[in-house]
Amino acid sequence: MIDTPYALGVLAAMALVTFGLRALPFLAARFLQSHPLVQRLGRFLPLAIMTLLLLHTLVGSARQNPSGPWAELAAVTAVVLLQWWRRHALLSILAGTALYVLLRNPGLAG
Amino acid sequence: MAGSATHLNCSALMPTASVPSHGPRPPRISVLSLSIPVAMGYVPLGMVFGFLFVQAGASWWLALLASIFVFAGAAQFMMIPMLGLGLPVASIALATLVVNLRHVFYGLSLLNRLPAQPWARWYLVFALTDETYSVLTTLPPGTSTRQMVAVALLNQGWWVLGTLLGALIGTQAQVPLLGLDFALAALFAVLAVEQWRSADTPAPLWVAVLSYAVAQAVAPQQALLIAIGLSVLAGLVWPRTSPREAAP
Numbered sequence: 457m458i459d460t461p462y463a464l465g466v467l468a469a470m471a472l473v474t475f476g477l478r479a480l481p482f483l484a485a486r487f488l489q490s491h492p493l494v495q496r497l498g499r500f501l502p503l504a505i506m507t508l509l510l511l512h513t514l515v516g517s518a519r520q521n522p523s524g525p526w527a528e529l530a531a532v533t534a535v536v537l538l539q540w541w542r543r544h545a546l547l548s549i550l551a552g553t554a555l556y557v558l559l560r561n562p563g564l565a566g
Numbered sequence: 567m568a569g570s571a572t573h574l575n576c577s578a579l580m581p582t583a584s585v586p587s588h589g590p591r592p593p594r595i596s597v598l599s600l601s602i603p604v605a606m607g608y609v610p611l612g613m614v615f616g617f618l619f620v621q622a623g624a625s626w627w628l629a630l631l632a633s634i635f636v637f638a639g640a641a642q643f644m645m646i647p648m649l650g651l652g653l654p655v656a657s658i659a660l661a662t663l664v665v666n667l668r669h670v671f672y673g674l675s676l677l678n679r680l681p682a683q684p685w686a687r688w689y690l691v692f693a694l695t696d697e698t699y700s701v702l703t704t705l706p707p708g709t710s711t712r713q714m715v716a717v718a719l720l721n722q723g724w725w726v727l728g729t730l731l732g733a734l735i736g737t738q739a740q741v742p743l744l745g746l747d748f749a750l751a752a753l754f755a756v757l758a759v760e761q762w763r764s765a766d767t768p769a770p771l772w773v774a775v776l777s778y779a780v781a782q783a784v785a786p787q788q789a790l791l792i793a794i795g796l797s798v799l800a801g802l803v804w805p806r807t808s809p810r811e812a813a814p
Binding site: 457458459460462463464465466467468469470471472473474475477478479480481482485493494496497498499500501502503504505506507508509510511512513514515517527528531532535536539540543545546548549550552553556557559560561 | 602622624635638641652655656659676688696703748749753759760766769771778801804
């Protein structure tokens with residue numbers, strides 16, 4: 457059994473640290489906004505970070521999948537192609553997820 | 567535990583996304599349609615968190631408090647075994663700092679985009695998970711404050727709802743289908759495609775792939791953080807090739 461006051465202390469510390477990290481750039485906004493390097497990062501980072509988040513999620517899923525990374529590769533390829541072609545976010549996400557669930561649950565296909 | 571690495575990965579996703587608003591505008595995307603894929607990731611993942619947290623011996627309402635006030639998927643999953651071992655608060659706080667360090671970079675690209683009203687602004691800063699960041703950066707410029715707050719509240723609502731369900735179901739929790747949380751990967755893929763289309767150059771994508779490969783080879787446990795650090799360095803030294811940069 458986990459001690460409740462202890463758990464509350466842990467949660468409070470985690471909440472403070474997490475909020476502090478998220479707030480830091482905004483607290484330092486005046487300095488950051490005047491800095492050309494920061495502007496450049498704001499342009500460069502979004503695509504880089506999105507790519508990293510995607511890679512990291514895929515690697516995480518693939519590690520949990522005993523039959524290798526093929527299901528992840530197939531599903532993400534489907535999502536990227538669909539999105540490039542139709543530009544319909546919900547359609548791409550639903551179709552890709554459905555394909556992935558089918559690949560991971562072979563019983564579903566009959 | 568076997569699943570913890572994956573959970574960390576999933577939560578790592580939660581807090582961030584940045585959006586370039588240059589180039590051709592992405593098509594209008596409704597708040598709800600952006601929140602549904604997040605729900606498909608957050609509800610099952612939140613259930614897993616609530617379930618594991620209760621299994622570790624904590625009360626269900628503590629799981630709920632964690633999802634309301636911490637709201638950081640990876641850190642929340644990371645904390646479960648540490649809490650179970652009774653580690654000092656300071657060491658759990660330090661681990662949270664490392665796991666969530668990437669959030670600092672998320673705010674950078676949103677500096678000019680968040681509303682000025684204090685409550686809306688600070689709630690959005692608080693709620694800046696990977697997914698909410700992704701969605702916020704995809705909203706067209708000029709999106710109303712209400713819509714931005716609505717999308718963040720909806721997203722956190724899914725996470726809290728999942729946590730509550732998982733905690734209440736407790737020991738009987740059996741996710742019926744494997745792989746529903748792939749919706750999060752699909753969301754990132756869609757957002758990466760849209761960023762790619764509106765970017766001046768695909769270079770950040772290749773920098774990210776390379777950084778991630780290096781980070782995985784060097785320190786797989788901290789791959790995301792290291793890769794973000796490498797990408798930031800690359801972004802700082804990257805030559806300005808964009809004609810828009812000089813434009814007013």
